[in-house]
Amino acid sequence: MAKKERTAIEPTRSVNYPEWYQQVVKAADLAENSEVRGCMVIKPWGYTIWENIQRNLDDMFKETGHVNAYFPLFIPKSYFEKEAEHVKGFAKECAVVTHTRLEDDGKGGLKPGGALTEELVVRPTSETIIGASFSKWVNSYRDLPLLINQWANVVRWEMRTRLFLRTTEFLWQEGHTVHATEAEAQEETEKMLGVYAKFAEKFLAIPVIQGKKSEAEKFPGAVSTYSIEAMMQDRKALQAGTSHFLGQNFAKASNIKFQSSEGVEELAWTTSWGVSTRLIGALIMAHSDDNGLVLPPKIAPAHIVIIPIIRKEEQREMVESFVNKLALELRQQYYYGRKLVVNVDNRDMAGGEKVWQWIKKGVPIRLEIGPRDIENGTVFMGRRNLAPRDKKSVAAEEFVTTATTLLDEIQQNIFDKALAFQKANSVEIDGKEEFYRYFTPENKDNPEIHGGFAYSHWCGSGECEEKIKNDLKVTIRNIPFESKEETGKCIYCGKPSSKRVIFSKAY
């Protein structure tokens, strides 16, 4: 048996997946918990990933005709109450502002003062507050479609939180659109789901499955919800984005009406869709390994890090001037609209320690360059998606001319690996017993590792769905668009079913 190599992250994925996740976040310096319950601090390396997500997604929104706007953080309680399902879904977990100042409590401290006559809810999502504006903006069919997006912070008072995956405050974008017809709103809902899928696959290198949510799992107040579902390395599903067809529910609640081209007053049709900083959690869990973060080049805060290897002080000038010149040449190149970001790590610290720091931070390409490399006109290159010791010497000139091609190759490799993993852990299951066995952890000490995605038949009843959930903590992730019509039997009750759905444990 080969000796087990020591890894940078302890525990490893196979030993304790949830703890491995926390340690990867910490080692890459992405975020930390604040003392405010459930609210995280997104540190510069993590925030830059978010900026790269924002920039690329925003471009895609604008290409599809959307514009950004900004709506109030606070929602009057009465707005919230207008859509019954909606308020039911969010009332249990919202921050409520009741006062407008702090005043002397007579004991040397402060107490709330200036009580509001109507409490304000810190937005958990903005359908109702945006609806209030839309009802003013939309008057005629000429005002439609109205295609708006907002980048914002939202708050949902979560009991159990986890960095990026579930936090009380998180950052997100929420698209809100208004249409004249049901068909157009439905088309928009699916189009934006497609944008999310494309973004997840092309930029985050995460393969996703597009589909429709079951009734039980849909957004409070929506007619139907669609999601993209990704498989994490513990084989659980993570819902990476949702798009909601809201029908006329919110138009009714907010009174969004328009005069049709025939001069008739009609209720509008609306959609909403969002992705959040949760995507960073997905990114971490889809690609990272036991040495830390692995970043797809397209959203990495830095593409390349150069570590000058200087053993004697008299070599410094020569090495640094070579390295700076190389960095400059690389930084003139563009990679997907961004100039190549090349960090030169000149810190006064052992080279090996630096290398491991950058491995843990997930930078796609590392170059170590010392006097001998310079003599030979080469760079010593490591790729984050290969083993740490799997490094090779490359002609410096060749590296400069092929850097972006290499980044593309790395991006593709990362995606391919994730896709292979997803395929390897997805099965069609038709027997109930097999289904139950599939979701039983192999190892009771590490209950996180279980089957994966089961493509099974489902009769459509909420009862069967509920029972499976209670028995196994397994839910229907979505009814995939790619699911073909076929004759089958519900995995739980045996009643007829025409389509397979994805069953899985989930975040």
Place this chain on the structure above:
Amino acid sequence: MAKKERTAIEPTRSVNYPEWYQQVVKAADLAENSEVRGCMVIKPWGYTIWENIQRNLDDMFKETGHVNAYFPLFIPKSYFEKEAEHVKGFAKECAVVTHTRLEDDGKGGLKPGGALTEELVVRPTSETIIGASFSKWVNSYRDLPLLINQWANVVRWEMRTRLFLRTTEFLWQEGHTVHATEAEAQEETEKMLGVYAKFAEKFLAIPVIQGKKSEAEKFPGAVSTYSIEAMMQDRKALQAGTSHFLGQNFAKASNIKFQSSEGVEELAWTTSWGVSTRLIGALIMAHSDDNGLVLPPKIAPAHIVIIPIIRKEEQREMVESFVNKLALELRQQYYYGRKLVVNVDNRDMAGGEKVWQWIKKGVPIRLEIGPRDIENGTVFMGRRNLAPRDKKSVAAEEFVTTATTLLDEIQQNIFDKALAFQKANSVEIDGKEEFYRYFTPENKDNPEIHGGFAYSHWCGSGECEEKIKNDLKVTIRNIPFESKEETGKCIYCGKPSSKRVIFSKAY
């Protein structure tokens, strides 16, 4: 007497300046009030201006070595209380979260539930919450300087609000930095003020005066505050950005300490600095005229609008194909890092109406193109910073090759005009009587229009400052860096003074 031309905005600036402002905002479709007291909705045209401000400022922050991060929206009351001056400054106007859910009130409505043991304040500014993280991040002199910026929303419960200028919630950036020495922190404070001044002048085309605030006007908790002050067209000052040298006050409150290179534990020195959506208010009031918004090209949501003039349906194809080709050529060009934004207005609406809409929205260049122009190979061009009727025919080819030069020229013209206005309404005043007369409105029906900036001597006493404020509503805007040492007498008490300061009414 020439007949007065009708203007697009009523009332005009000279008739009622505050109302003119509201009407410009409305006509340009920049923002509107929401039903949430004091919270505005930033509409797409206004938000795009903010995006352009963000992008350019963010580049400048990054060029000066800063990185972005994100900290919690909520600040525990106890953090707030740590810096005595700070809490005094903000306690009177903050939104307080006291509950974490809404629950059935037994009367068919909802009431707050899940009371918090410690109330949370929605951040009015983030020194204390960021300080809590910094105290963990900073351990050694090697961790310094720490140069962080945050783009975020903040809330200050204002009693009287005005779109962009003063709103309960607003968007801003707040820089927060930590340094090993007083000198470095002081240097950073002034450097970032300089960045703001450069941004205001080069991008917003607003001339500003850099200087130090008086004790009475400084940020709660700061050792000293610096500001850039701009003159609006009613000759009032608008504080467009501030930079604070916080000394060790917040380091003490948050326990930000580091081990020096000599191995001694020391308290750190911090700074903070910010600009907000208020800049959009400054932009409007500095440049707009009685026909609406005037936008400097560098931050305009669109640089050029093309209005096809089609009188007969059979001309449509020819005109549209010419216009689309022209737009495409223009859109390939870059203007300060952005591709030229060219709107083609194909709406089914009278050409004149379109022209006036775009004038009110402030687009720098308008092109009207009809069959005759196409025949002649020309475009009919209007510039927003000239009179609406001051249009001319230009060879289409020439227009394409000179468009960005023309935009630069417009940018410069707008700045020059604002600078000339500021100069024309700034005077050195040495007599108390003259000073009082200067700040007395010429016309009692329009008290907004008064003198302007008075450069006068001040003895440095808060008492004199206070008395002038009470008498005239005039405050010391700042003590300009450019103010030379000279012998003078305080404008109020006659005591010796060595420097002139700027007195002005202000927003």
